[in-house]
Amino acid sequence: MKSSALRHIRVCDFTGQLAGAGSTKWLAAFGAEVIRIEDPVRKGLWDILRAMPPFVDERRGHDFGGGFNNHNVEKLGITLNLRTERGRELLAEIVKRSDVVAENFASGVMERLGFGYERLRELRPDVIYVSNCGFGHTGPYAAYKTWGPIVQALSGLTFTSGLSGREPAGWGYSYMDHTGAYYQAIAILLALVHRARTGEGQWVDLSCTEAGLTLHGAALLDYTVNGRPMRRPGIPDSNRSQSPRMAPHGVYPTAGEDRWIAIACRDDREWAALAARIDAEWARDSRYAGRDGRIEQEDELDRSIAVWTQGQDRFALQEELQKAGVPAAAVQLPAERIDEDPSVTSWGLFPEATHSKMGRVRVDGLPVHFSKTDWHIEHGGPCLGEHNERVYGGLLGLSPSEIDGLRGEGVI
Template sequence: MPLTPEQIAASPKALEGVRVVDFTWVRAGPWATRWLGALGAEVIKVEWPLSERGRTTGGVPPGMTPNLNTATNFNDTNANKKGITVNLRSEKGLDLVKRLIAESDVVVENFSAKTLTSWGLGYDELKKLKPDIVYVSQAGFGHTGRHREYLTMGPIAQAFSGLTFLSGLPGSPPAGWGWSYLDDTGGMYIAFSVLTSLYRRNVTGLGQHVDLSQMIMGVTLNGSAMLDVTVNGRSSQREGYPPGNRAHWPGTPMLNNYRGATTAPHNAYRTKGAGYNDWCAITCFSEDEWQCLVGVMGSPEWAKSSRFQTLGGRLLHQEELDQGIQAWAQTLEKYELMELCQASGVPAMPVQSTGNRVDDDPQLRHREIYQEMNHPHIGRWKFQNAPFKLSETPAINYNAAPMIGEHNQEVFEGMLGLTHEEFVAGYEDGTFWPKSLDLYPYMEDMLKSEQTPFVGLGTSTKRDIPTKSDAEPGPLSGIRVLELADEKGQFCGKMMADLGAEVIKIEPTGGENTRKVGPFLDDIPHRDRSLSFWHYNTSKRGITLNLEISEGKRFSRNYPTPLMSLRDFQRRISTFIGLGIRRPSQDQPEADYVLTN
């Protein structure tokens, strides 16, 4: 059940006491600070209406006249924040923002490299205002190098990083992606960098500048392709890809080995209704899964043919295989097909539209991913909730996105101590609002109101920690992580390990299945030659352990003091081997447990 407003207010918050000054715009930056707000940080968004592109892009609720408070993109990416408007080109405005930064913990921005410095708010100046400030910037190419002043947006960075080239059909132009995923990925990198830097500051007393490049983030997602060039001397090309969604197509060259003869069936099948989104994806990775699918289909005679009794046979006869599955799939609704397959242990999921996800998906509904909130201008709508669940410190939407300048009086009078006369003068002289634009009614109400009581800024998070140099390289030094993960979790483990955490990767005897993923060194498949595995498992230690026997379970439970356990098993597997979420919380009460599936 959704939390009540009273429960939300009483919930402990992971970032309570942390103040973030948010200069972000458009998508990547606001996406990051949205989640910092969901974790309990006080996020104060600094805007100027003549340059806030995010407020003028995206749709508008039906029947509404567009203005700076109606854009769906902005209202989606800026929940959980306060909003102020201030002209940073004015001496008065800049001074007020500097006072705000001096009592804050974090500054976040995703402008081009020279922007904040041109305002007098570069890192050197920020350190003078707050010596232990955490400053996270994300420019297209970062703040150093010959391209540092080049301008870019997410799709452009995707193209330059190589991701666009790798997406497309053989012999066709690059297809690109249907969404600016580097913006969303970049936002999560920003949030991760903030949390990492706050951890380091809490240990050492030191702040830092995290200089992110959106383009380079895309490069890191090309890891296997990059290693194919550096190790095998072979540039990426799509000609080796199989047609459609298949994993492999016999007779085609296996250039790059990005997909292999590992699974069949492996496709999306048209379902009953034949609408634009009436499809369901089905994959069988094992003989058991294939036999289960045959049973779900009612054991038709064609599926019993000797041609389909082995993986090699199914790969060789994929056309007939897909035709048979398609004939069955189109007799069922996509959700019905999913339920039948999943109940029998066959991986299958429907192709969902946005409307399907919001209105029809029971799992998203159960996890409260869409939360209704009241916005003072556009009314009550469903907004995205946090995509992660925290057992002790809930991450949720605390409030809708701010109207432009909504919290000016609260911040400038109540927190920074301006008199009401000074506040009114800030509107008259153009400090808080351009003279060329009309005021919104709520702004006029603020100007006509009484003085807001002064409560002050308080102080940002204080720590009785002596300032000292890092004892070891890496901001996550001192954290031990036990990783039981495949392709989903191992990238998270890689990032933590590369940043100094001691990540101990636990694999089953014989190695995990991701060691079978190509490309391979010199095109020779082997568990120690997978370039994909190399890329996603840098900086880790590795052990093998049979967790299905009592000795293996006992060892894993008694391993010396892990601070984090990272797993992406399916829940039923984790419970089967005796390592469900309850047991780690009892054995290591201070450990954090991360489960994805």
């Protein structure tokens, strides 16, 4: 059964990839009617994930991309050729019936399509329009293009991920596609709250790079207040903790090839608990008893801990340290955190959704539960044009023969 939380909301959705599609996934899982508008000429492949691996079997093509399915559960999908006059008329009818128009094109694309904010507002005076692009719609770089790793590079997030004396490690995935989508969802929800209270719609110009630039904790204040930049010798060193200072605080090797455990001691009490568990002469060294001493000897301390952890089973060690009151976590592989982690299985974090062609496939669920209007994921991402009849017939009231005609004329 669909969630009732946002069932009164309809979204005209041009988003794609993860940076955009992730935002409307939240809305759809909470029951909003999200209608993806896709180009029949290019088979919807502006969103390249439609045809990208992983695949459930040997079948390929625009209905089989595993990532697309993951990001587009519970949405409707229609095709619409906006190069045609009739296509633009139909879009205008959909906009009139939509609370939200969402997109993550490069800046200027919606204007060129003839559906910039002014036009949207003519069609629907209280429309909420949320655009999400790398640099926003104004400023010297407005015309520049981005994708996740570029956003991470420009916003400082690539730089701040790495070990001392080495080049940036960066993020091994598009963290800012996820997080850009979260901000787009937040923007849509904020604008909906404002409209619910005032009746006013608005345009939110979201810059994904600016979103990333807000995520540095106190580092920017350390720069503006104390004049201390992040580009300085020994920094970044992000497996350690500078804010607040802690030691030990690192990722240490364990038994097995490329297997690791993260351990952090927030205070002297937690260090004492760890030292008791280590139970070796070096761990009783009085220089380590206080935090400042441990920070001063951090290299030596880390080397000793690595020798101690090496050869131990990371899951057994994690259990023991947690029991002893020390924050610790095995660096989990995807299989471990998805299939074997008891806190995840009891949560129902990876539901199975039914895709019209791929069948039942597990997808990322949501890390929240509502007591009255919880999310619900049952349907997979839409095949190209899967809901043309439902939307053109049900929402716009066209007859089956009119819909056939649109198909024949290349409009849908």
